[in-house]
Amino acid sequence: xxxxxxxxxxxxxxxxxxxxxxxxxxxxxxxxxxxxxxxxxxxxxxxxxxxxxxxxxxxxxxxxxxxxxxxxxxxxxxxxxxxxxxxxxxxxxxxxxxxxxxxxxxxxxxxxxxxxxxxxxxxxxxxxxxxxxxxxxxxxxxxxxxxxxxxxxxxxxxxxxxxxxxxxxxxxxxxxxxxxxxxxxxxxxxxxxxxxxxxxxxxxxxxxxxxxxxxxxxxxxxxxxxxxxxxxxxxxxxxxxxxxxxxxxxxxxxxxxxxxxxxxxxxxxxxxxxxxxxxxxxxxxxx
Numbered sequence: 504x505x506x507x508x509x510x511x512x513x514x515x516x517x518x519x520x521x522x523x524x525x526x527x528x529x530x531x532x533x534x535x536x537x538x539x540x541x542x543x544x545x546x547x548x549x550x551x552x553x554x555x556x557x558x559x560x561x562x563x564x565x566x567x568x569x570x571x572x573x574x575x576x577x578x579x580x581x582x583x584x585x586x587x588x589x590x591x592x593x594x595x596x597x598x599x600x601x602x603x604x605x606x607x608x609x610x611x612x613x614x615x616x617x618x619x620x621x622x623x624x625x626x627x628x629x630x631x632x633x634x635x636x637x638x639x640x641x642x643x644x645x646x647x648x649x650x651x652x653x654x655x656x657x658x659x660x661x662x663x664x665x666x667x668x669x670x671x672x673x674x675x676x677x678x679x680x681x682x683x684x685x686x687x688x689x690x691x692x693x694x695x696x697x698x699x700x701x702x703x704x705x706x707x708x709x710x711x712x713x714x715x716x717x718x719x720x721x722x723x724x725x726x727x728x729x730x731x732x733x734x735x736x737x738x739x740x741x742x743x744x745x746x747x748x749x750x751x752x753x754x755x756x757x758x759x760x761x762x763x764x765x766x767x768x769x770x771x772x773x774x775x776x777x778x779x780x781x782x783x784x785x786x787x788x789x790x
Contacts, residue, residue, distance in 0.1 A: 513540070515582065517550050518558055520593075522583045525563055525574050527590035532571040558582065622669055622688035629687070631694035632672050636660045641677070641700045645692035646685060653691055661704040663687075666754040673710060673750065675702035682707040684750065712749040714786055717742060717778040718759065724774070732774055742778070752786040 510518070517536055525531040536547035551572065555563060559581045563572040583589055628644065635642040635658075642660065647653045660674035664684070671684045682702075704710060719742050720729035733741045747755045756762075761773060777783065 514550070516540070517542075518554050519582050519589075521551060521554050522559075522562075522580050523589050523593060525572060526578065526580065526583075526585065527587065529573055530566075530569050530571040531563065531573075619668065622686075624670070624687045625690065628690045628694060631696060632660045632663070632674075632687075635696055636662070638696075639699050639703050641697040642694050643697060644690055644694040647689045647691055655692075656685075657697070658685065659700040659702040661707065662710070664751070666751075667758050668754075673707065675700070675706070682710065682750075709749040709786075713746055714749050714752050714783060715779075716745040716747065716752065716755060716783055718745060718761075718775050719743070719778050721774055721776050736775070743775075749786045752783055756787075 517540055520535060520539060521531060524535050531551070533544050533547035533551070536542060536550055537544055542550075551563070555561075559579070561575055562578050562581070564575045565571070566573050631642050631644065634640070640659070641657050643655060643657045645653050646656045657677040658672075658674040659677075660672045662673040664671050664673055670687045672687060673682060673684055675681070676683050676685075718736070719738070720732040722729075724732070729741060732738075736743050745755060756777070759775065761775070761777065
């Protein structure tokens, strides 16, 4: 059984932690579960046995010398992707919550997380946007822009979007009569929920358009350097196909540290290039 929809959320999270810790640390104990989820040792032991019985028989073996479970030779992730990022994200989250909770019983706890300054967002703004998106309604609220200052906007939001630099909301703007991105930290005042709107997510053509960005190592680099980059990014035949929504193309390129206007810069600076630049140019900087 590996149908996530059939599992309770809390149990799924415990099963996922079992897989991640076992795969990336090589030793799983009941302490990982008791410290992370506030459950007793007996329940933690029951969860591990349940995982082995219902989810992944044979994935783990108990090592008496280590006093814990280790991944077997035939270990295969069932509820996780088997990616290092899953473990590394747990390390970062562990540091985030350590001031409130005891923290996870992870073997490698020395991590340093580069954190950007937190942009202040009013809770009532989030609540109104979430309600309006859920109920397909219009919402009136103040928004400050770099060109117009603070002015009242009537929006029809449909999706909250997280980029490496900030959170924003994708919404239909009645002033501009089109779907745009609005930075959450720039909303002002007290939002007012209005009536329903026909401008839902299905009407956002750009949002529903999938774009593929094709990346490759800069050809000006040496063969060895290109092979290193291809391995770093998991490229196949020195190409990486990145799929995203049309309005998110610019954000995706920024995440790769790519500047569409500086492709002739020092090859060691950007290291990778866009192969299908002409195809994606129409989607850049459209907000």
